[in-house]
Amino acid sequence: MPDVFADLVGQDEAVVELRRAAAAAAAVLRAAAADRAPALLAAGPTGGDEPEAAAVPGGPDVSTGMTHAWIFTGPPGSGRSVAARAFAAALQCVHGTGCGECPGCHTTMGGTHADVRLVEPEGLSIGVNDMRALVLRAASTPSGGRWQVVVISDADRLTEAAGNALLKAIEEPPPRTVFLLCAPSTHPDDVSVTIRSRCRVVPLRQPPAAAVAEVLVRRDGVAPDVARWAAAAAQGHVGRARRLARDPEARKRREAVLAVPRRLTGVGAAFDAASALIEAAEAEAEASVSEADTTERTALERALGAGGTGRGAAGAMRGAAGQLKELEKRQKSRATRAQRDALDRALVDLAGFYRDALTMALRAPVDPVHTDTAAMAGAGAQKWDAEGSLRRLEAVLACRAAIEANVKPRIAVEAMMLALWKG
Numbered sequence: 458m459p460d461v462f463a464d465l466v467g468q469d470e471a472v473v474e475l476r477r478a479a480a481a482a483a484a485v486l487r488a489a490a491a492d493r494a495p496a497l498l499a500a501g502p503t504g505g506d507e508p509e510a511a512a513v514p515g516g517p518d519v520s521t522g523m524t525h526a527w528i529f530t531g532p533p534g535s536g537r538s539v540a541a542r543a544f545a546a547a548l549q550c551v552h553g554t555g556c557g558e559c560p561g562c563h564t565t566m567g568g569t570h571a572d573v574r575l576v577e578p579e580g581l582s583i584g585v586n587d588m589r590a591l592v593l594r595a596a597s598t599p600s601g602g603r604w605q606v607v608v609i610s611d612a613d614r615l616t617e618a619a620g621n622a623l624l625k626a627i628e629e630p631p632p633r634t635v636f637l638l639c640a641p642s643t644h645p646d647d648v649s650v651t652i653r654s655r656c657r658v659v660p661l662r663q664p665p666a667a668a669v670a671e672v673l674v675r676r677d678g679v680a681p682d683v684a685r686w687a688a689a690a691a692q693g694h695v696g697r698a699r700r701l702a703r704d705p706e707a708r709k710r711r712e713a714v715l716a717v718p719r720r721l722t723g724v725g726a727a728f729d730a731a732s733a734l735i736e737a738a739e740a741e742a743e744a745s746v747s748e749a750d751t752t753e754r755t756a757l758e759r760a761l762g763a764g765g766t767g768r769g770a771a772g773a774m775r776g777a778a779g780q781l782k783e784l785e786k787r788q789k790s791r792a793t794r795a796q797r798d799a800l801d802r803a804l805v806d807l808a809g810f811y812r813d814a815l816t817m818a819l820r821a822p823v824d825p826v827h828t829d830t831a832a833m834a835g836a837g838a839q840k841w842d843a844e845g846s847l848r849r850l851e852a853v854l855a856c857r858a859a860i861e862a863n864v865k866p867r868i869a870v871e872a873m874m875l876a877l878w879k880g
Contacts (some may be wrong), residue, residue: 461546461555465536465662466695474659476545476554481522482635483553486603524657525630527838528612528638528648534694537639538610540661542566545573545606545637547880561601572599576609578826579791583611585618592622596631604612605634612638613647620649632701663693673702692809692826697802710737712718714803715810715830718877734803734874735867742795750788757784800866804857809849810834819842845880852876 462472484577511663517762518619529537546565547555549572556562564570576583591607599605609615615623627636636656640647643658669688672695673679679687679702690711700707713733720730737828759779809826813834825831838846856873860866 460557460716461543461550463557463674464672464695465540465543467668468536468540468661471540471659475540475547479544479547479550480553482548482604483550485523486553490748504730525634525736526627526636526638526656528640528643528653528658528670529661530640530642530647531662532641532693534691534696534698535661535663536695537661538608539695541608541610541637541639542575542660542750545570545608545635548604548606548850549573549601561603565606567738570601572604573599573608575608576607578611578614579794581614581788581790581794583619584607584616585622585869588615588619592626592745595626595634595636599633603633604721605631606637607634608637608639610639612652613640616845622651623654624649624655627652648831664695666693669693669695669698670817673698675728679703686828689824690806690809690827690829692805694805698848710741710803711806712803713737714806715827715833717807717874718810719833721874721878723878724875730873731867731874734800734870738796738800738866741799742792745795745799746792747790750792753788754781757781795827797860797866800860800870801857804853808850808853808857811837811846811853813848814838815843815846840875841880848880 462475465472507758525539529540531537542565543555543873546557546562547867549561549565549570550558551561557566561570565573568575573822574591574595576587595605595607597605601628609623623636626634630636638652638656642648643653666685666688668690670681670684673684673687675683677699680701683702684698687698690701699779701711717730721727721741738766806827810830813825813827813831814837816825817835818838825834827834841849852873856869859869859872
């Protein structure tokens, strides 16, 4: 089995930094075991004008290797959550290297390690109650004797109150607790300045298509030509490339999206295209969450006594209405998030098409994103010229930004389709 960093594609510098930090963390534990130093993490990040982490008295200097809070940043698909989970596994590795062979690596990568808590928001945000409960659990002593690790895969979705609860824990970190946050950037809209100032930042970049293709061939057994096509079409997004390479339905949805430019023949066609795009996103989201919704509801009803025949079973179910309502609320929020994610994937594909048209209009020496629609993009480039292609690309990007700002998806997509038709 390869080590835990094997699937972190095209991030050599970040891997070197994380390996060094994991080695420093292991040195702290060894020093503590030998009663030569307390096993306490540094109180803050290092580098620049930020406060330096303290060295371990009588032991290794961890100021250049390890700290208690980290932020992984980078564009979608760069591997932020992959890097965080791999680093968590390296911290739990008995060798301190992320060997991929020991129980600590296996359980962390499999999501079953008792001392690694992974937070993945199912809805649009992470609320304060969830964060307070997480911080409270994270303050406990590691059951395995190494580190208590909290991985927040979408820290940019923290509400203000949740961010404040997390900040309190990062300001006064429990011994042997490590916080790993993932966010698109360190901009205040993504991560508050106060949290950022107490974390070390690990910037990730968009991996090159060749590196993504190599992983698809090696890890997933994808044919080399399919892997190269999927890596280019996904624009360096590892997860989307894997989905395109292995899921025929994903390829059909992409083809439908890339057919949009030639369908925009008038106002009515623009509204029809918007409806089709929204309905496709809703259907994809419904398919992705329906099974989980049914399983959760059945499990909750069974736990509350559904189907029971004993005394009080009916009364217990009548009193369960509040819990069922709360479950439905969470599931609705998850479905909304899934719909927006599906719609965003479609918009990324559409932006790639207009990007190809723009580069062809400018005669830029770059490869197209969508090789299978290059001829159509070239025809568009001749018809619209560079300025018209750029306006259309900006319309797609503006639609993504509007949806992220909580504009109703249908309104944002309809406005985009009209802008694409008008040029």
